[in-house]
Amino acid sequence: MQNMNTDESAGAPFRSRAENLFDEHRQAIFKRTDRMFAVLMLVQWVAGIAAALWFSPKTWAGSQSQTHIHVWAAIFLGSVISLFPITLTLLRPGETSTRYIIATAQVLMSSLLIHLTGGRIETHFHVFGSLAFISCYRDWRVLVPATIVVAADHFLRGVFWPESVYGVLTVSNWRWLEHAGWVLFEDAFLFIAIRRNVSEMWDIAERTDEIKGLNEGLETRVAERTAQLVTSNEELTREVAERKQIEKQLLHNAFHDGLTGLANRALFIDHLHLALGHAQRHETHQFAVLFLDLDRFKTVNDSLGHMAGDKLLVEIARRLERVMRPGDTVARLGGDEFAVLLDDLGEAAEAETVAKRLQRELALPCDLGGHEVVTTVSIGIALSSSEYHRPEDLLRDADTAMYRAKKLGKARHEVFEHAMHASAMDLLGLERDLRWAVERGELFLQYQPIVSLDTGELRGFEALVRWRHPKRGVIPPAKFIPIAEETGLIIPIGKWVLGEACRQMRQWQLLSPAHAHLPMNVNLSGRQFMQPNLPDQIAEVLRETGLDARCLKLEITESVVMDNIETAIRTLEQLRALGVELSIDDFGTGYSSLSYLQRFPVSTLKIDRSFISRITERDGTAEIVSTIMKLARTLGMDVVAEGVETEQQRAQLRALECEFAQGYYFSRPVDSDAAEACFLRSLPSVAHLLQTESCRVPPVHTAPDAARAVHATPAALQLRVESTQVRV
């Protein structure tokens, strides 16, 4: 139910928002109407004075006059009627009592004005106007005091001055009813109007409440959504910042080396490109590219660990930055390779000067966590010229020059020459062709006998791989084996050699079962040896070829074994478990640890040819060889001397009680047919066999080998073939 009398509900403890809205609205109306009446009172007061002055300014007595009492009444009584409600309007706006006083005052003002205007019937309309104005409060209760005042006025007039109300005519005796009727009609009309108006106000309050509720819900949702958006925006901003940081980092990483912070290859190429462009626009502009490679980085890395290696690289980078000019570009291309772009050179010689300065600076000792390391650097220099159009070409040529410097002994610098490029291209061609050599059947094996120095009997063969290039002829192993090692082709090549040697040996054994105990020596490269499945591969080859494992002797260089001793020992033991014989090749040139040597399950030591070639000289080599043999005997190993080429060497070895040897003095490496012929027909004396025509077929090997072969004397061939060895 709508509450028309809001003041009673103002103090209610629990009120709906619609009620509050309604009350707020009505209170605003009350205050607004209070203010309106305050102004209206002032206007009426002034109007009353004006009316008094107009209608009855003076009262006369003949020729004498004085101010009319109406004027004083208008001034003073009007002020009393007006100022009290005006004061309440100021002090207690919107109060119920204020409204009642105002309503009373307004009707009293009507009464005063009617009186001042001599009771003119027209002035009576002021009463109805007052009631209409009072209804502006939209509070029907305010009509009550106004009506009471009117009634009281008429009652008093009726008692004390009846003719002023009821008239004097007989019919007019009921005029008070007419008066009352009109007033009540007015009141009823206003009451209904106020009720309807208040009802509409209620509707508006309820609709406003509903709208406010919806609006609040909407605002709540907007606030929540805004909060979500703010959160999302913050997250997005953070993500964008992170992404920008990542992009920045990626961009930096894209052009800089992560370890040293130097420019990387891409940025170096870019700078090189700019330098090339500048040089093409200005003929006098010169620059140079220095390609640096640390000479002993791998040793440091392997011995002190990768952390130390990284520290060394960082230290090298700092030194390079310190030494170079601000305009120069220093880059790390990868691994232990660095490059420097010397831009705007005065003359070409400056590049070499800078290279020397770099070598001096980088050669200074470097402290790596308590380990003092001294490293050298090989530098290749490529000078700018009009022939260069691509940065990669310059870098390539500097790299080529660096390789030349490495080849020439390291710790030096070389300036690029065109001949280097041709050589490099040649090597590149070899690498390309080598990839197809196995498939095309261009590789073949030669076999060098291993003989007993005591009996001259053949004690086995060493298998040696050769490459017959369709255009270049036979390529020496020293030329293509390093390429194969570097490119990884040594793995398939080694596998092929192993299989072919085993197959060949098995074939010979089938032809001559009496010599089935002779072993075939096959070299294993470092890469092959490091394969985790090497024992499986060996076992598979033996199974496929049917060769007895005891007839296969694998030769491993001591440096390969010493690189990772524990793994090597484990691999060697696995191989030994297969029954395969093991041999340390090129013994004496590496860094064998004697403490480990006894742990190696090897049966043979092969003394490097460098000792044999000087064994006749009085430089102590013979004593070394003697020591090695004593060591081998102590450890229960056989000794094979490699590279025996002269009778003096053979005699010396014999004098030192060396058991086995191989070399041109006995036989150069021969092809399979010749070796087979020797194996079958010259038994039991290899010397006898080697005197036959088939064994005299000139072996296919390199010029130095051929030269040595020429020097092989018939006397040297008095040995008996007992072994075949294959060198890869």
Next chain:
Amino acid sequence: MKPKKNRMILLATGALWILIICAGIGVLWSYARTPGVAATAPEQWPSDSPLRHSADGATLVMMAHPHCPCTRASVGELARLMAQAQGRVKAYVLFVKPSDFPDGWEKTDLSASASAIPNVTVVRDDEGVEAARFHAATSGQTMLYDARGKLLFSGGITGARGHEGDNAGRAAIVSLLTTNESGEKGTPVYGCPLFAGSAECVTGKEVVRAKHEH
């Protein structure tokens, strides 16, 4: 307690305010209800008067002060009276002009209003000579004589000072003119004194006494 005290103060102030206003209005009522000096009008039309009464019908004479605000109501009532009489009466309105005022002083909106009433003759009464002949002392004093010059009525035709509306004076005159009957022979006159120095007001008892004397 403070709101209650405030309410009491407000209530007391309101009551005082009402009382003051009632007192003021009471004074006004008292003033409005206080009549002027009633005339003892001559029973026969004064023979020395230059004014002639109508031989065919009644003649009404009203004495008026040209500047009396109360007389405006008397003139208004005269207009209604003349309308109700429907030509049965001839009327004179005498505007008293003291000698110490220049000519034209008497020509006011009041005289203009009176002039506009049909069958009404406005006459300037210098020094109030005519008013004295009719023994009038208060503005608004009205007398009615029949065709033979005999006084039929003497008094005011307003219910109060300056108040228009039904009143006993007008009702009596209209009754005399239309039905030849009269309830009241005299009524209080509400208006300004016509002459300086005369009593402005008399008490209600004096009015009653005047009625009895009349």
